[in-house]
Amino acid sequence: MNRKTNLDALFGSKQGAKPEGFAPANLVxxxxxxxxxxxxxxxxxxxxxxxxxxxxxxxxxxxxRADLAAEIEAGSLIVDLDPGLIDDSFIADRVxxxxxxxxxxxVESIRESGQQVPVxxxxxxxxxGRFQIAYGRRRTRAALILGRPIRTVVRPLSDEELVVAQxxxxxxxxxxxxxxxxxxxxxxxxxxxxxxxxxSAMGVGKGDLSTLIAVAKTVPEEVLxxxxxxxxxxxxxxMLLAERLKSTGASEIxxxxxxxxxxxxxxxxxxxxxxxxxxxxxxxxxxxEVWKDQQGRNVARVERSGGRFILSIDEKLEPKLGTALLDRxxxxxxxxxxxxx
Numbered sequence: 001m002n003r004k005t006n007l008d009a010l011f012g013s014k015q016g017a018k019p020e021g022f023a024p025a026n027l028v029x030x031x032x033x034x035x036x037x038x039x040x041x042x043x044x045x046x047x048x049x050x051x052x053x054x055x056x057x058x059x060x061x062x063x064x065r066a067d068l069a070a071e072i073e074a075g076s077l078i079v080d081l082d083p084g085l086i087d088d089s090f091i092a093d094r095v096x097x098x099x100x101x102x103x104x105x106x107v108e109s110i111r112e113s114g115q116q117v118p119v120x121x122x123x124x125x126x127x128x129g130r131f132q133i134a135y136g137r138r139r140t141r142a143a144l145i146l147g148r149p150i151r152t153v154v155r156p157l158s159d160e161e162l163v164v165a166q167x168x169x170x171x172x173x174x175x176x177x178x179x180x181x182x183x184x185x186x187x188x189x190x191x192x193x194x195x196x197x198x199x200s201a202m203g204v205g206k207g208d209l210s211t212l213i214a215v216a217k218t219v220p221e222e223v224l225x226x227x228x229x230x231x232x233x234x235x236x237x238x239m240l241l242a243e244r245l246k247s248t249g250a251s252e253i254x255x256x257x258x259x260x261x262x263x264x265x266x267x268x269x270x271x272x273x274x275x276x277x278x279x280x281x282x283x284x285x286x287x288x289e290v291w292k293d294q295q296g297r298n299v300a301r302v303e304r305s306g307g308r309f310i311l312s313i314d315e316k317l318e319p320k321l322g323t324a325l326l327d328r329x330x331x332x333x334x335x336x337x338x339x340x341x
Contacts, residue, residue: 167201228267
């Protein structure tokens with residue numbers, strides 16, 4: 001017999017009756033649901049005095065809240081929470097994208113069909129009455145947009161258990177981009193997690209993990225935030241962009257990422273725009289001239305570009321001309337210099 005049953009017996013209500021006015025703390029009123037719980041109607045209390053009835057109700061509420069805390073501690077609670085009470089994980093695994101084209105579809109899906117899969121949270125380790133998400137951030141954001149509660153599994157998790165759950169969910173869904181996975185690995189390492197924990201969380205081997213972290217270290221965080229997740233872009237092109245940014249000034253980068261035209265592009269196009277903007281500057285195409293002999297044949301071609309003079313001779317038409325010019329080059333050069341003097 002638990003605390004609540006003892007109190008019901010003491011104050012004359014039927015065993016199993018729901019406490020009067022009970023709404024678990026931090027839950028959306030009227031939305032809290034417990035797996036396997038029954039909700040019988042309250043027993044009549046006509047013979048109780050007002051003072052005793054009030055005392056009994058208050059004590060049962062306290063007992064119910066204690067039972068709620070015990071259920072959370074045991075990891076067995078599934079509830080509907082106000083999404084405004086849920087904070088992000090202390091390790092970000094996603095890159096925010098204001099132009100995310102898939103969010104609207106998720107919002108409409110939940111609006112029409114409801115939320116099919118609960119999200120996983122833990123009681124916030126530092127702020128009473130709030131929760132911290134392990135996975136399901138986009139579903140939580142959609143619920144916030146819709147103004148409806150979010151179906152949630154509340155489970156006590158250590159920091160290590162939270163990031164492992166977070167990583168494994170992303171691994172199973174395979175919807176994180178390469179650069180998001182790279183920065184997730186780097187952030188885990190920066191928070192002091194061991195490499196074996198990170199490998200378990202991300203489902204990667206030692207070599208792949210080292211590569212992910214190395215790539216993340218080459219990309220400035222402001223560039224990552226400006227571009228977004230870029231799901232179509234893999235390691236080679238991110239490394240190419242990082243190499244190009246080494247010779248690019250901060251003012252040039254800042255000018256591009258603040259440009260309204262750049263911001264309005266989808267994430268993959270933002271990456272392509274930055275890669276092109278800071279790519280090598282090609283020299284203008286060389287001007288080409290054709291030299292014809294008296295018969296009108298295209299014997300030679302001249303190209304001038306960047307201070308260079310390139311002479312090409314068609315030796316099929318004049319096989320000895322090139323050798324003759326090369327032999328007389330010292331004489332020609334001496335004549336040119338004498339003329340300048």
